[in-house]
Amino acid sequence: MMGQVDRLWYGTGRPLWMLWPLAWLYQAIAGRRRKRALKANESEPPLPAPVIVVGNITAGGTGKSPLTAWLAALLKDEGWHPVILTRGYGARATQYPLLAGPDTPASQAGDEPVMLAAITGCPVVVDPKRVRAARWAVSQHLGNIFICDDGLQHYALPRDIEVVVFDGERGFGNGAPIPVGPLREPRSRLATVDFVVCNGSAVEGIEHPSQYVMTLNPTLLRHLQTGKTRPVDWLAGQRVKAVAGIGNPGRFFSTLTALGARVNGQAFPDHHRFAPEDLNVAPGEVLVMTAKDAVKCKAFAQDDCWVLEVSASFPDHFKKSVMSAVAGIRVSSPSE
Incomplete structure (x- = not known):
């Protein structure tokens, strides 16, 4: 049985249409925050390693973590040393950044960071402020490339590659912004990302030159x-x-x-x-x-x-496209 959010956001129609004023307010606040963060980035020193951000423009789970794990494995195979950055939803650490491992309590680090540490064997750094996490990871010599799980709207973190993930079954939902629908950002945001990944099946209405289907x-x-x-x-x-x-x-x-x-x-x-x-x-x-x-x-x-x-599995040409994009922005060789 579909949950309440599924019925309201991912069903037919827009039963929460009366909340459109809040949706406009949400979009306005989100837009201002994005502009402030991007402007602040201009005065900050660049990170000395490439950053790949995995995220979505819809609320809810879409398959970001399996994609993050797949990217980590790919980069390791290619000689890189990935570090995963994450907010750690539900984390209750006494201090940040927190280096999460397979045995770190999920109550302290969050469920997804502990899972990703166990699956990938990569350092996983938990911090609501992902830039702080990245700079700390650099100071600890943890790796030479970052993958940020669920960081698309965290604009304080500079990024070189953006990957947006959709649930193939849910797509855009009813196509309305939060709280009327599930959209964190408008569909037009897809024009600025590097890759679109659809979990399970293609999503109708997406037009992007680099879109791929992920199979779990x-x-x-x-x-x-x-x-x-x-x-x-x-x-x-x-x-x-x-x-x-x-x-x-x-x-x-x-x-x-x-x-x-x-x-x-x-x-x-x-x-x-x-x-x-x-x-x-x-x-x-x-x-x-x-x-x-x-x-x-x-x-x-x-x-x-x-x-x-x-x-997760992908067609081979997705691997080639990702590595080509990484090669285009690398700031150091994997051996450095």
Whole structure:
């Protein structure tokens, strides 16, 4: 069942049309903040490393983190040493910047930073002020290229490459700005970005010379407590209690169903703080969750809890285009 936000923003029509004055105000404030940040950047010394920003112009989850992980792996294969910058939604660190690792508590760093650290093996620096995080990473010699996860509207951070991600199922939603619809920025913003990535399928109405479809492929099941793995075809015929606190839980449930599981899905808000009672299962069910949710549940999950691991894939020409763009702005060689 679609959540309330899905119904209001990603369904048909604009039931919140009476909030248009707030939408105009939101756009005006966002525009002024962008201009101030861009002007302030002119007086700041440039960062001594390229910056790739991954983000979206719509609110909610679109698949930014899998793309960030894919970019990190690509850059590592090409000899670079990537550092991931992130705000760390829900982070409650006592001080910033925070270097997050696979064992950092998600309550301290946020769920996505801990997940990205575990998946990529890259340094992940958490800080609401991404410029401060980048300069600290430089001072610590953590790497020589930055990937900023969910940083498109964080204009205080200079950037060399911008990648916008869309959920292929949701697209622009009802096409209205927040709070009437899901748009953080107008569609015209796409004219200034370098790449557009659509998660799952192309989005109608996007005209961009460099747009690509990202496919998320389920790769294996990992037991949350022991780390042992099973092939995804083990799910065929299984009764599965699936929980998801992500931007589009329905996509996760559909993936499990396509693998042959008999799914009892329970959706939670994005970045939900799970409690033990959220993971209760009926007799004969196994529990399956996303990697993003798993980092918050390991301390109290029951024995029969599995994590579905996924990986992003792209056509080869996207890899070539990304690396060509990086080569065009590099300020130092990967070996430096």
